[in-house]
Amino acid sequence: MTDALDTLEHDNLGSTVYHLLCNALIQGKLKPGERLKIRELAARLGTSVTPVRDAILRLVQEQALAMKSARDIRVPHMTVERYLEIRAIRIKLEGLAAEMAAQNASAEQIAQLEDLVRQNEQAIADGDTARGCDLNQRFHFALVDIAGMPFLQGILYRIWLQMGPLIADVYSAGGDDMLDFHYPVLAAIRVHDGPAAARAISDDILCGGQVILQHLQAATAPDA
Amino acid sequence: MTDALDTLEHDNLGSTVYHLLCNALIQGKLKPGERLKIRELAARLGTSVTPVRDAILRLVQEQALAMKSARDIRVPHMTVERYLEIRAIRIKLEGLAAEMAAQNASAEQIAQLEDLVRQNEQAIADGDTARGCDLNQRFHFALVDIAGMPFLQGILYRIWLQMGPLIADVYSAGGDDMLDFHYPVLAAIRVHDGPAAARAISDDILCGGQVILQHLQAATAPDA
DNA sequence: ATCAAATTTATGATGCATCATATTTGTTGC
DNA sequence: GCAACAAATATGATGCATCATAAATTTGAT
Numbered sequence: 001m002t003d004a005l006d007t008l009e010h011d012n013l014g015s016t017v018y019h020l021l022c023n024a025l026i027q028g029k030l031k032p033g034e035r036l037k038i039r040e041l042a043a044r045l046g047t048s049v050t051p052v053r054d055a056i057l058r059l060v061q062e063q064a065l066a067m068k069s070a071r072d073i074r075v076p077h078m079t080v081e082r083y084l085e086i087r088a089i090r091i092k093l094e095g096l097a098a099e100m101a102a103q104n105a106s107a108e109q110i111a112q113l114e115d116l117v118r119q120n121e122q123a124i125a126d127g128d129t130a131r132g133c134d135l136n137q138r139f140h141f142a143l144v145d146i147a148g149m150p151f152l153q154g155i156l157y158r159i160w161l162q163m164g165p166l167i168a169d170v171y172s173a174g175g176d177d178m179l180d181f182h183y184p185v186l187a188a189i190r191v192h193d194g195p196a197a198a199r200a201i202s203d204d205i206l207c208g209g210q211v212i213l214q215h216l217q218a219a220t221a222p223d224a
Numbered sequence: 225m226t227d228a229l230d231t232l233e234h235d236n237l238g239s240t241v242y243h244l245l246c247n248a249l250i251q252g253k254l255k256p257g258e259r260l261k262i263r264e265l266a267a268r269l270g271t272s273v274t275p276v277r278d279a280i281l282r283l284v285q286e287q288a289l290a291m292k293s294a295r296d297i298r299v300p301h302m303t304v305e306r307y308l309e310i311r312a313i314r315i316k317l318e319g320l321a322a323e324m325a326a327q328n329a330s331a332e333q334i335a336q337l338e339d340l341v342r343q344n345e346q347a348i349a350d351g352d353t354a355r356g357c358d359l360n361q362r363f364h365f366a367l368v369d370i371a372g373m374p375f376l377q378g379i380l381y382r383i384w385l386q387m388g389p390l391i392a393d394v395y396s397a398g399g400d401d402m403l404d405f406h407y408p409v410l411a412a413i414r415v416h417d418g419p420a421a422a423r424a425i426s427d428d429i430l431c432g433g434q435v436i437l438q439h440l441q442a443a444t445a446p447d448a
Numbered sequence: 449a450t451c452a453a454a455t456t457t458a459t460g461a462t463g464c465a466t467c468a469t470a471t472t473t474g475t476t477g478c
Numbered sequence: 479g480c481a482a483c484a485a486a487t488a489t490g491a492t493g494c495a496t497c498a499t500a501a502a503t504t505t506g507a508t
Contacts, residue, residue: 012461014281038490048463053490054281057238061282063378071470071489085373092316100312149309154287155379236491262460272493277460295459295500 013047014054020045021055025064025075025161026137027130028168032077036065064161078166080216083209086159090205093156094140095198100147102189102197109146113186116142120179133171136178136208143185143201170215178208237271238278244269245279249288249299249385250361251354252392256301260289288385302390304440307433310383314429317380318364319422324371326413326421333370337410340366344403357395360402360432367409367425394439402432 024030042052056073059065066076105113116139123131137160144153181204188196248254266276280297283289290300329337340363347355361384368377405428412420 014461037488039488049490050462050464054278057278058282058285061242063375067490069470070468070491073490082375085375088320088373089317089376089379092320093313096312096316149312151287151306151309152313155313238491261458263458273460274492274494291460293500294461297460 012054013051014058017041017045017047017051017055018058021059022064022161025059026164027134028164030075030165032075032165032169034075036073036075038073059161062158062161064158075165078162078216080213080220082162083166083213083216086162087205087209090156090159091202093152093159094143094201094205097144097147097149097152097156098185098189098197098201099194100149101143102192102194104148105146105189105192109142110186110190113139113142113146113189117179117182117186120182124179129171132179133167136182139182166212166216170212178204178211181208236278237275238282241265241269241271241275241279242282245283246288246381246385249283250388251358252388254299254389256299256389256393258299260297260299262297283385286382286385288382299389300386302386302440304437304444306386307390307437307440310386311429311433314380314383315426317376317383318367318425318429321368321371321373321376321380322409322413322421322425323418324373325367326416326418328372329370329413329416333366334410334414337363337366337370337413341403341406341410344406348403353395354392356403357391360406363406390436390440394436402428402435405432 021030030036036056038049038052038056041056042049045052056065060067060073063076065073067073101109116135120132120135120139123129123135140160141153141156144156181200184200185197185204188194188200245254254260260280262273262276262280265280266273269276280289284291284297287300289297291297325333340359344356344359344363347353347359364384365377365380368380405424408424409421409428412418412424
């Protein structure tokens, strides 16, 4: 998943740090509001500030980090408006990915998707929420991968970068029902029904994200 | 248009150089295949290499520039596959933007769109292809702006960054009929018909881009 | 004259020193 | 004790020196 963006990208230290921070964000290891300091990170990683600065500036550019003032770099808080906008974009783009995936999927690729769902069932049975979250995300990325749209993959990767801290925040307490909506997606792909796959992904994003939206609204309203 | 990305972005020299290069790309001042050198640019702009490096690395990340090898930074060539993928994405995203724009547009905003179209007519009458290209692009961005989706705006800006060098290349010789498809868009927005606006934008992207696709296929096939 | 090895040059990567400034802390006068 | 000013500190921005290496050029042997 990490190599979604650097398919042909020259690998320098800055890129390494960038992907490190990406993973940290996606896996929710960085909490919303948390502050990052270039020198501190550089010391922690054993590099100079230059590569860390490279990485952080990149993340700021794609709004995965926010630079409130010149010295204040933080993991941004998600707002309801922003979430709704991202949701609308995801429905369009992941719908496109699902549609193309349904058209293209080989038997082997379908088997891989089934395997992801099976592992996810196991994770839920084990009560391993973190693993469930990770597998949920992997399912979504597997679709783009099967769709064979590398540019789209990059866009979606950056979008998920925004949602990482939020999702980890929300699903740390319950929310194991997000797997349910993957079954219709899988069914549509098995019969190569593109439009049905797109509709199913849309349902997944809308219904599965309901918990997140409620959490956001709850956190926003009684604030202050 | 330049501020599409830096709404809340801290402005440092690197960002300035970045936007400079963005404009150069979008306006087709950098040709596909052209090589960029950090030191040379730094000298030309009168800065040190650091901000230029910042800017170039950002552009490489979003694939607006390509780093073939460690010292070989170039404006990438568009391929047919890539163009088709981007076209599919644009139809979804600009369709969404047009739909929301149709819902939201105030009378004043509609007047602004009409003004853009009028200026475009004038540019065509004057035979000013460059200005026509610019106004075409501004129309598309005005839609996203009216839609009120800042995140989407960023994504689309980066997509247009990819198309800049190509479009300038193609439209330097003819191709003035791209305005025709803006009238149905405008008509749909006037009556706040979202789905019709989305369909009209889809037509615009498909038909208006036909010339580009032909140019690409012609350039690819008898290559070698 | 040709080709290969060696040397030079070009260029991005990295580290780091310095600067400017925002933030914090401490001091002093009321 | 509190407030306002001042010193100290923290931190990102910028410039630049140096390194590693790929590309280009020269040189010399055959």
